[in-house]
Every structure is written in structure tokens, then in C-alpha cells.
Amino acid sequence: xKLLEDxxxxxxxxxxxxxxxxxxxxxxxxxxxxxxxxGEEWARLYQGEDINKxxxxxxxxxxxxxxxxQSFHVPVVFAKKSKSKNxxxxxxxxKVESFTHGKVYDIMVSKRFLRPTDRVLILDDFLANGAxxxxxxxxxxxxxATVVGAGIAVEKAxxxxxxxxxxxxxxxxxxxxxxxxxxxxxxxxx
Amino acid sequence: xKLLEDxxxxxxxxxxxxxxxxxxxxxxxxxxxxxxxxGEEWARLYQGEDINKxxxxxxxxxxxxxxxxQSFHVPVVFAKKSKSKNxxxxxxxxKVESFTHGKVYDIMVSKRFLRPTDRVLILDDFLANGAxxxxxxxxxxxxxATVVGAGIAVEKAxxxxxxxxxxxxxxxxxxxxxxxxxxxxxxxxx
Numbered sequence: 061x062k063l064l065e066d067x068x069x070x071x072x073x074x075x076x077x078x079x080x081x082x083x084x085x086x087x088x089x090x091x092x093x094x095x096x097x098x099g100e101e102w103a104r105l106y107q108g109e110d111i112n113k114x115x116x117x118x119x120x121x122x123x124x125x126x127x128x129x130q131s132f133h134v135p136v137v138f139a140k141k142s143k144s145k146n147x148x149x150x151x152x153x154x155k156v157e158s159f160t161h162g163k164v165y166d167i168m169v170s171k172r173f174l175r176p177t178d179r180v181l182i183l184d185d186f187l188a189n190g191a192x193x194x195x196x197x198x199x200x201x202x203x204x205a206t207v208v209g210a211g212i213a214v215e216k217a218x219x220x221x222x223x224x225x226x227x228x229x230x231x232x233x234x235x236x237x238x239x240x241x242x243x244x245x246x247x248x249x250x
Numbered sequence: 251x252k253l254l255e256d257x258x259x260x261x262x263x264x265x266x267x268x269x270x271x272x273x274x275x276x277x278x279x280x281x282x283x284x285x286x287x288x289g290e291e292w293a294r295l296y297q298g299e300d301i302n303k304x305x306x307x308x309x310x311x312x313x314x315x316x317x318x319x320q321s322f323h324v325p326v327v328f329a330k331k332s333k334s335k336n337x338x339x340x341x342x343x344x345k346v347e348s349f350t351h352g353k354v355y356d357i358m359v360s361k362r363f364l365r366p367t368d369r370v371l372i373l374d375d376f377l378a379n380g381a382x383x384x385x386x387x388x389x390x391x392x393x394x395a396t397v398v399g400a401g402i403a404v405e406k407a408x409x410x411x412x413x414x415x416x417x418x419x420x421x422x423x424x425x426x427x428x429x430x431x432x433x434x435x436x437x438x439x440x
Contacts, residue, residue, distance in 0.1 A: 088330070089362075119308035
């Protein structure tokens with residue numbers, strides 16, 4: 061999606077260690093007008109797929125998912141990262157290994173909000189190693205629901221997550237796919 | 251706001267210990283059409299206030315804030331609850347005592363996203379003891395920016411947060427103010 065690629069070129073900051081900072085418009089400060097265009101694009105890509113629920117994960121996926129959900133006219137559910145007193149009763153859980161934070165954590169969704177009849181689109185801001193996305197897919201499958209696909213804002217195509225998820229038979233639509241990047245050479249998209 | 255009160259009456263679950271569960275539409279599964287109506291109401295209430303930024307806190311404030319921001323045509327910034335490798339450099343920080351989780355945690359916002367000229371509306375899903383809101387106000391004031399007011403979805407008016415924040419001279423617009431509630435008697439709004 062040219063609009064997103066242009067914005068990453070303009071406002072993204074590339075740091076050592078394959079870090080792409082897009083926190084001025086995507087995952088700390090958030091440009092909701094941009095999110096609306098991204099939502100329209102996913103709605104176009106997944107047209108006719110009868111998606112009735114969007115699943116994401118806290119925290120930085122939530123804004124993108126909520127704005128995008130307006131183009132699908134469906135509710136959003138977000139997976140939580142730690143056991144809270146406010147999630148009572150039965151939950152689906154999966155383990156996720158965070159490469160950013162260097163630890164393993166549990167994600168969970170109340171069983172009330174994922175049903176076998178659900179046709180779920182998973183949305184998230186980044187796809188790198190695929191750990192979070194794999195965990196979200198596991199939650200949907202535990203519920204006996206269908207993963208229609210995943211919508212990702214920024215895929216680091218030089219990391220293994222995209223291949224991993226696609227090899228599971230999951231459709232992945234990434235709006236910007238980074239082929240390579242470095243502080244010296246800048247960024248190249250696929 | 252009658253629409254929100256009706257929805258709480260219909261789908262909210264009152265549990266012992268002053269717990270109001272609204273996780274089927276507000277803070278786990280999220281009804282984005284409802285959020286849009288709430289955003290329009292805050293935009294009406296704060297009309298003419300020249301708000302140029304919305305501040306919220308992860309995780310459950312983000313969806314409400316992003317959808318509401320579309321009625322203000324401004325970006326959203328969310329405060330983060332723990333130090334992440336992705337927030338590099340200078341941040342404003344405040345301490346928040348969580349009554350839900352029984353611990354004190356730090357919240358932070360990158361200094362790049364709060365400026366002295368900003369006129370900030372703070373949005374969140376709940377106001378009970380006012381701890382999170384107080385922390386968010388502190389972040390804005392550290393930046394030398396102006397807190398125009400706060401927009402809250404559900405205020406537990408029988409808890410001290412609303413009085414505390416209003417006594418600081420902050421305008422608080424809560425769309426549903428719970429006067430009392432119990433599993434036996436149901437819910438009464440102010």
C-alpha cells in the first residue's frame with residue numbers, strides 16, 4: 061500500500077538491530093486517518109469472506125483493529141497479555157515468545173468471545189518472527205473458529221514470520237513489506 | 251448518554267465487590283459503532299475547545315480513544331505501562347496505583363508526542379479511584395501542555411475518583427455515571 065510505504069519512508073526511523081520505529085504514527089502516537097485508509101484496504105482485500113470478527117492483541121494492535129473494524133462492521137476482540145481479575149471464568153490461552161522483550165508470556169481471550177461459527181480476521185501492527193500471530197491463530201483454533209486470514213501493517217519480510225504463517229496455509233495481507241533496511245541504506249520494500 | 255446507559259443495563263454484569271463487567275462491548279470485545287456514537291458525544295461536549303491531541307492509556311482506553319479521535323480529527327497518544335525497548339530516549343513518567351491489580355506501576359509517554367502547545371483531551375473507559383487519570387494529567391502537565399478535560403465512558407460515581415479529579419479543576423465528562431449497583435438491586439445511574 062503506497063500510502064503506508066510513503067509514510068514509513070517519511071516518518072519511520074531505522075535503528076541498529078533491525079529496529080524500525082514508527083511510533084510517531086503507528087504504535088505510540090496514532091494517525092487514525094491513516095488507519096481508516098488501511099482498514100478500507102483490508103476490507104477490499106478480504107471482500108466476500110464473510111468476516112464477522114476481528115481479533116488483535118494488546119496494546120498496539122488495538123487502535124488499528126478498531127478503526128479497521130468500521131470498514132467491516134464487525135466487533136473487535138483483543139487478546140490480553142496477562143491474567144487480570146477482570147477476566148473471570150473460562151479463557152483460551154496460548155504462549156507467545158516475545159523477541160522484543162526477551163520473555164515468554166501468556167495471551168488469553170474469554171471463551172465467550174470466540175465461537176465455532178466465527179470467521180475471524182486477525183490484525184496487528186507488525187509481523188517479524190510471527191510469534192504473536194501464531195499465538196492468536198492458536199486461540200482461534202482452540203475455539204473451533206475459522207481464521208480467514210491476517211492483516212498486518214508492517215511485515216519485516218527479511219524475518220521468518222511471514223513465511224512461517226503462510227506455510228501454515230494462512231492468508232497474510234501485509235500493507236507494507238520491508239525487504240531490507242539499515243540506518244545507512246534506508247528502507248526497501250518488496 | 252442514554253445509549254451507553256441502556257447498553258450497560260442490557261449487557262453489563264454486576265458482580266460482588268463493585269465489579270461492573272462490560273467486557274462484551276467495551277473493554278475486551280469492543281463495539282466500534284457504539285464507540286463512534288460516544289466519540290460524537292464527546293466532540294459535542296468539547297466543541298470549540300481547540301483540542302489537538304487525545305491521550306489515553308493502554309490497553310482498554312485505546313479503542314475508544316482511536317474511534318473518538320475521528321470526531322476530533324486529531325492524533326491519539328497512548329501512555330504505556332512498562333518500559334519497552336521500543337520507547338527509546340526521553341519520556342515523561344508518572345506512578346499509578348492500580349486497585350484492580352493491587353500494585354503500583356509506571357506509565358510513560360515519549361516527550362516527542364506531548365508538547366507545551368498541545369491542548370489535550372484525556373479519554374478512558376473507567377473512572378473509579380482516579381489513579382490512572384491522575385497519572386495521565388501529571389504526564390500532560392510535565393510537558394507543559396494543557397489538559398482541556400477528560401472523557402470517561404463509565405464513572406463509578408460512588409467511588410472517589412470523579413470528585414478527586416474535578417476538585418483539581420479538571421472538567422470531566424462521563425457518558426454513564428453509576429450512582430449505585432449491586433447484583434441484587436441492579437444498577438442506578440446519576
